[in-house]
Amino acid sequence: MEKKNIFMRIQEMESQLGHMNSELGELKQIVKELLEDNHRLSLENEQLRKVLKREVQPADHKPSTSRKQPSPIPMQGSGEDLVGEGYDNLARLYHEGFHICNVYYGHLRTEGDCLFCLSFLNK
Ligand SMILES: [Zn+2]
Structure with a gap:
């Protein structure tokens, strides 16, 4: 009676562990995806900051030369x-x-x- 009870409990634990194991696998997958997202977004952010910096600086430091290629008097109204x-x-x-x-x-x-x-x- 006692023995049977113990075996049943062990089996129960075994199936619970199996369940937890698969849940752990899912969580690991989610974490992996989040880390990848994070990495991608960091790169994107870094690139955008570079672009932003470049866009902002010329206006601040060299206002007169910022327009290097003035088209020879653009025709009015031509888009x-x-x-x-x-x-x-x-x-x-x-x-x-x-x-x-x-x-x-x-x-x-x-x-x-x-x-x-x-x-x-x-x-
Ligand atoms: Zn594309």
Whole structure:
């Protein structure tokens, strides 16, 4: 009677341990994903800070030379300069490692070139 009881309890514990073990596995997976997210976001943050710093500094330190390439008196009302500038900004952003495609816009590129971005740049 006593013995049987003990075996039953051991079996119970065994199944509980199995359950806990699988739960532990799930938690480990979640932690792993969080760490990866954290790493990716840190990189992204670092890159964005660099970009931000570069965007802000020229205006502060060399206001007169910040516009290095003044287009020879742009024609009034032609939106072409703005479009060109926007394109340059996007191209630069892409080369700094960010997505500019509408699929992943603003996210850090972690796997080399992005076909969506490239097709966008080649338009
Ligand atoms: Zn992309």
